Amino acid sequence: MIYALLQQPAAGGGPAWIQFVFIGGMALMFYFLLIRPQSKARKEMEARLSKLKAGDEVVLTSGLYATIDRVEDKHIWIKLGGSVVKARRAAVAALANEPESQN
Numbered sequence: 431m432i433y434a435l436l437q438q439p440a441a442g443g444g445p446a447w448i449q450f451v452f453i454g455g456m457a458l459m460f461y462f463l464l465i466r467p468q469s470k471a472r473k474e475m476e477a478r479l480s481k482l483k484a485g486d487e488v489v490l491t492s493g494l495y496a497t498i499d500r501v502e503d504k505h506i507w508i509k510l511g512g513s514v515v516k517a518r519r520a521a522v523a524a525l526a527n528e529p530e531s532q533n
Contacts, residue, residue, distance in 0.1 A: 483501060487527065488508070488524070488525055490517065490521050496510045496517075504518060506519055
């Protein structure tokens with residue numbers, strides 16, 4: 431079937447294989463411009479969250495600064511305003527002493 435498609439002239443006047451090359455090129459651009467950078471950033475964030483330990487000062491996604499009291503599998507206990515509060519690891523946006531990325 432693909433051979434038959436390649437033998438037929440395209441509607442635009444050029445060979446049909448050019449359309450396949452164009453679609454393949456678009457798929458590669460989509461991968462390298464959208465999918466790959468996003469998966470790389472997700473992996474970096476997962477690695478950063480797995481390295482959290484007691485005593486680290488973090489910035490939460492809400493913008494609050496807190497200090498980690500203890501770490502569990504999916505949760506962390508943070509010192510916030512004189513009290514200890516339970517939060518999800520995913521609530522950590524960054525380490526407080528870590529420089530912000532310029533994306």
